[in-house]
Amino acid sequence: MRLTRLFPVICLGLLIVLCPIYQKKFEEKRSTLLEESGIGYLIPSEFITTASLEFKGIVSDFLYLKMSTYLGGKIVNKEMMDRSQADFFYNAADIITSLDPWFWDAYLMSSMLLAWDFNRADLATKLLKKATTYRTWDFNPPYYLGFYHYYFLKDNATASTYLMEAARRGGGPGFLIPLATRLSVYQNSLTPAILLLEEQLKTTQDPFMVKHLGTRLKVIITLDKLEKKVAEYKKRNGHFPEKLSDLLSDKLIGNLPEDPYGGKFYILPNGRVFTTSKLRFIK
Amino acid sequence: MLAKILSLSMLTFRDGVRDRAILGVGLFSLGMMSITLVVIGFFMRELNKVAVDINLSAISLAGLLLTFFLSINLMAKDIDKRTIYCVMSKPFSRAQYIWGKYIGILFIIITAFTVLTMCSSLTIALAKLQYANWFKAFSWIEYYKAIYASFLMFVVLNAFVILFSSITSSSFITLLFSISIYIGGQTIEEVVLYLKSGPGQETQISEFIREMIDILQYVLPNFSVFDLKMQASHAIPLPLDYMFGITGYAAIYSVVLMIAASLIFNKRELS
Amino acid sequence: MVIIALKNVSKSYASGFLMKKKRAVSNISFKIKSGEIFGIIGANGAGKSTVIKMTQGFIRPDNGDILIADKNPFDPVSRLKMGYLPENPYFYTNLTALELLRFSTSASGVPKRLAEERIKSLLETVDLYASRKQRLKTFSKGMIQRAGICFALVHDPQIVVLDEPMSGLDPLGRKMVIDLILNLREQGKTILFCSHILNDVERICDRVAIMDKGCLRQIYNKNELGTKTMEEVFLNTIQEKIAC
Numbered sequence: 001m002r003l004t005r006l007f008p009v010i011c012l013g014l015l016i017v018l019c020p021i022y023q024k025k026f027e028e029k030r031s032t033l034l035e036e037s038g039i040g041y042l043i044p045s046e047f048i049t050t051a052s053l054e055f056k057g058i059v060s061d062f063l064y065l066k067m068s069t070y071l072g073g074k075i076v077n078k079e080m081m082d083r084s085q086a087d088f089f090y091n092a093a094d095i096i097t098s099l100d101p102w103f104w105d106a107y108l109m110s111s112m113l114l115a116w117d118f119n120r121a122d123l124a125t126k127l128l129k130k131a132t133t134y135r136t137w138d139f140n141p142p143y144y145l146g147f148y149h150y151y152f153l154k155d156n157a158t159a160s161t162y163l164m165e166a167a168r169r170g171g172g173p174g175f176l177i178p179l180a181t182r183l184s185v186y187q188n189s190l191t192p193a194i195l196l197l198e199e200q201l202k203t204t205q206d207p208f209m210v211k212h213l214g215t216r217l218k219v220i221i222t223l224d225k226l227e228k229k230v231a232e233y234k235k236r237n238g239h240f241p242e243k244l245s246d247l248l249s250d251k252l253i254g255n256l257p258e259d260p261y262g263g264k265f266y267i268l269p270n271g272r273v274f275t276t277s278k279l280r281f282i283k
Numbered sequence: 284m285l286a287k288i289l290s291l292s293m294l295t296f297r298d299g300v301r302d303r304a305i306l307g308v309g310l311f312s313l314g315m316m317s318i319t320l321v322v323i324g325f326f327m328r329e330l331n332k333v334a335v336d337i338n339l340s341a342i343s344l345a346g347l348l349l350t351f352f353l354s355i356n357l358m359a360k361d362i363d364k365r366t367i368y369c370v371m372s373k374p375f376s377r378a379q380y381i382w383g384k385y386i387g388i389l390f391i392i393i394t395a396f397t398v399l400t401m402c403s404s405l406t407i408a409l410a411k412l413q414y415a416n417w418f419k420a421f422s423w424i425e426y427y428k429a430i431y432a433s434f435l436m437f438v439v440l441n442a443f444v445i446l447f448s449s450i451t452s453s454s455f456i457t458l459l460f461s462i463s464i465y466i467g468g469q470t471i472e473e474v475v476l477y478l479k480s481g482p483g484q485e486t487q488i489s490e491f492i493r494e495m496i497d498i499l500q501y502v503l504p505n506f507s508v509f510d511l512k513m514q515a516s517h518a519i520p521l522p523l524d525y526m527f528g529i530t531g532y533a534a535i536y537s538v539v540l541m542i543a544a545s546l547i548f549n550k551r552e553l554s
Numbered sequence: 555m556v557i558i559a560l561k562n563v564s565k566s567y568a569s570g571f572l573m574k575k576k577r578a579v580s581n582i583s584f585k586i587k588s589g590e591i592f593g594i595i596g597a598n599g600a601g602k603s604t605v606i607k608m609t610q611g612f613i614r615p616d617n618g619d620i621l622i623a624d625k626n627p628f629d630p631v632s633r634l635k636m637g638y639l640p641e642n643p644y645f646y647t648n649l650t651a652l653e654l655l656r657f658s659t660s661a662s663g664v665p666k667r668l669a670e671e672r673i674k675s676l677l678e679t680v681d682l683y684a685s686r687k688q689r690l691k692t693f694s695k696g697m698i699q700r701a702g703i704c705f706a707l708v709h710d711p712q713i714v715v716l717d718e719p720m721s722g723l724d725p726l727g728r729k730m731v732i733d734l735i736l737n738l739r740e741q742g743k744t745i746l747f748c749s750h751i752l753n754d755v756e757r758i759c760d761r762v763a764i765m766d767k768g769c770l771r772q773i774y775n776k777n778e779l780g781t782k783t784m785e786e787v788f789l790n791t792i793q794e795k796i797a798c
Contacts, residue, residue: 374662
């Protein structure tokens with residue numbers, strides 16, 4: 001009789017002990033499955049826009065958070081993402097911004113990711129054009145469009161148009177109009193990128209994003225300084241230096257700068273300075 | 284006549300407000316609101332948008348839970364449990380019963396919304412205090428407009444609950460139909476706009492279905508007009524005439540439904 | 555003066571998948587005079603509750619007419635001066651007895667001061683005054699029955715319809731209800747009374763109608779019983795098996 005009463009208690013105790021162990025083993029199998037699928041983040045279905053009913057806003061927040069924490073994990077672990085995933089991220093961002101077409105954070109993060117990390121400025125600008133259409137009061141979408149056309153797509157004319165549109169909308173930084181009109185002067189300069197990143201840093205509160213943008217800004221400022229030193233070298237010696245150590249020998253720089261992304265700076269025959277990391281973390 | 288309807292409304296209100304379900308709904312919504320301060324820390328800039336999204340969604344969810352569980356319980360189960368005899372043995376006409384129940388249910392929704400609005404206002408005020416720099420695109424007026432619009436949706440949805448309850452005493456069938464109306468009402472605008480758009484015109488859909496959707500858009504309530512959450516989260520101002528417009532829409536729709544419910548219930552046998 | 559009149563009243567219900575009609579009440583006619591206690595007795599399924607529901611306007615007769623104080627039962631005014639206690643009363647369980655009775659008085663248009671006096675008096679009579687602020691969900695079956703009696707009587711109705719009023723009551727409770735009913739008769743109220751407890755029916759009612767399988771078999775005056783008990787009369791009447 002006593003054993004009949006104790007039996008369920010013993011069973012319960014055993015299960016309480018065994019369940020976490022079983023769950024842990026199962027979680028390992030699950031992680032393997034997710035890794036094998038290539039991406040630990042599922043793209044939201046187009047159906048979700050209709051299925052969200054009156055909760056489109058909060059669903060867009062949730063999907064954005066999912067995307068940003070996934071990307072954050074990749075960046076923190078310094079994992080390079082496959083360029084073929086660019087379309088994947090574009091579609092995810094498109095759905096998030098279809099749920100809430102005014103969601104600036106989603107546009108901003110996705111366009112930055114697509115332009116800087118995936119080198120797909122075409123997709124980035126496509127997203128930003130959507131933002132420009134919906135956020136009619138906001139100078140940011142045309143501002144970023146202008147910058148991306150200038151920096152990535154090398155289309156100064158279109159860049160200037162967008163920067164003028166940003167200036168017209170008001171509320172933007174004071175340099176917009178002079179930047180728009182003097183774009184031809186900045187054709188081969190990194191100054192617009194520096195200005196853009198500094199502006200972004202001022203208005204971002206997320207500490208992770210601040211660190212990420214800060215790293216990028218640091219590298220671009222280094223590239224800009226090196227390009228100016230290269231120009232100075234040419235002025236002195238009549239030709240561009242072949243390698244950075246030439247600037248060191250000429251006492252134009254005190255030491256060889258380090259790329260926080262883990263790459264090496266190098267000089268092109270036309271005097272531009274780049275890095276082997278391409279501003280992305282290398283494994 | 285009004286005094287009688289009011290006495291039944293107060294009876295319904297007291298019975299409903301003491302139901303344990305309302306406590307559960309309230310705790311759930313408050314829980315959702317309190318996570319606002321934690322969740323917004325994960326976002327970059329538009330913290331006002333996220334805070335407003337979470338709080339308005341919590342209020343809407345509370346309204347839905349109250350409608351689908353409490354309102355249906357107060358109405359459809361009244362006949363099932365025979366508590367209706369205690370009312371109908373008094374000098375109430377069928378129409379007075381219907382209206383009395385409906386107004387009592389609306390009193391419950393108003394009370395719930397008032398409490399939740401106060402709690403959500405406190406949550407947002409705290410979030411605003413903590414992240415003042417990232418709450419620039421926020422407006423209290425637009426926020427309260429969105430809550431009011433959400434309430435109007437529940438005025439219409441509860442009228443549907445009353446209508447279905449007047450037809451059947453099965454609370455399950457009433458629940459099923461009410462949920463269907465809710466989903467249909469939330470999606471009909473999107474479907475109609477899609478069919479009118481370029482890609483929609485090219486989509487292979489039979490003429491019969493297109494005709495049906497054409498008719499349905501006038502039969503089903505368009506609940507999308509009451510969804511102002513997106514506008515509130517981005518502090519996009521809505522003109523006053525729009526607010527008057529949706530108030531009129533909700534009033535006309537619910538009166539039509541209530542008259543239909545009264546007529547149907549008049550023929551109903553309470554056996 | 556005739557206060558309740560049923561004339562050739564019939565009622566059928568459709569049931570089952572094929573919606574087959576089942577007759578609940580068949581061609582019933584009777585009149586109840588003002589100040590009379592009229593009892594209806596019958597086996598389960600005889601149609602007693604159906605007759606009572608029709609007098610309350612809950613269901614419509616298929617044929618025939620019903621008049622309550624010269625008004626159609628569907629007219630809410632017919633229920634202004636009527637009190638009803640159903641068999642197994644169901645009330646809103648989150649309310650207190652006090653709230654329930656206040657609702658009854660306000661719905662019947664009783665002035666507030668008078669209502670409070672009557673509520674207090676009735677609750678004391680049925681020994682529920684101490685529990686008046688407790689929610690009805692905490693009440694026992696007997697307490698619910700007594701609350702139901704108060705609900706039916708609190709607005710001082712002229713006509714009282716009681717369907718199995720002794721149900722769930724202990725002997726003390728039953729005595730209390732009988733005393734109440736006799737008191738109501740002294741006040742000149744008209745009472746329509748259904749019960750399975752034939753002793754009570756015999757004791758209280760002026761006239762008794764016996765129903766069987768939806769038909770009204772016979773109406774007996776109290777004086778007509780003679781030396782026979784109500785039970786003997788009832789069984790003899792049922793066993794006659796006369797077609798409706």
